[in-house]
Amino acid sequence: MSLWLTRIIPDQRSREARRDGTNAVDLHHRLMALFPDHTVETAARRNLGVLFRTEPAADGGHQILLQSGVQPDLTRLPPGYGRGATKSLAPLLAAMREGLAVRYRIAANPIRKPGRTTRELYSLSAVVPLRGAAADDWWTRQADGAGLELTALRSEPLDAARGTRRSDQHHIKHDRVLFEGTARITDPELLRTRLTAGIGKGKAYGCGLLSLAPHRNDV
Known part of the structure; x- marks a missing residue:
């Protein structure tokens, strides 16, 4: 890889x-x-x-x-x-092993897509940006599904990724949250795959890049 x-x-x-x-x-x-x-x-x-x-x-x-x-x-x-x-990044990929402590950072687009009944009942849009504890819960689930067990989590909202697509003049807007902290690797192969593919929506416009580095306090 x-x-x-x-x-x-x-x-x-x-x-x-x-x-x-x-x-x-x-x-x-x-x-x-x-x-x-x-x-x-x-x-x-x-x-x-x-x-x-x-x-x-x-x-x-x-x-x-x-x-x-x-x-x-x-x-x-x-x-x-x-x-x-x-x-x-070959040295980083090769060093990944189960139990390794790492630092992580990702600017992601945490969203929820309510069902039709819920949207109509609460007048919600098809895509609802998540913030605060809901966004943290979203990232915790995504990290777990990427082979990471979070040990520390900090988050803060970022400016949305915006622009106008040239092909059809469609306006692009992806709300972003910065997640960073520490974690332990639970599944190195899965993590390599998710690291390469990116996480969440808006990957073409600055969301979903997961950065990792060994955590110096790994014992």
Whole structure:
């Protein structure tokens, strides 16, 4: 299994970089353009294993974490866009074992899809974003289903991933919550699979990238 992690630090003097930092659809297009024979279709993103997340950077701007099954070509970034570096995640994948303590971070889109009767009774939309304890419960279930037993959990709401899809002018909005803490691996093979595939909805627009690192207090 090949997996790559790329860190891109956009230069805030670049108009294109600033625009991508506020538009999840434009950022999706930008990152897909780093791969050969790219398209904007969901199947291409899935086949390439592309997942990403934006995070605050030390300079007050943002950084982009890009995970992919194919090494991206950073020379395809526009001139002046920023700097980046790629490393293999093979050592992390190889080190995974049952009982290993890890730190995790994920910006996810916790949602619930009520049944028709419930929607009509409470005037709910087809997709209900989860917050607070409900979001934490959602992540706990997702982690368990990904081969992780949570030992600590912190969460905070993030700005929604927004943008307008070029093909049909459909407005995209995915509510996001940042989950981070510590866990123990219960199923290494399952975890490798979920790490590669991503977790939850909105994976094309900055949700679902699970980051792991060994926890120093592992005994």
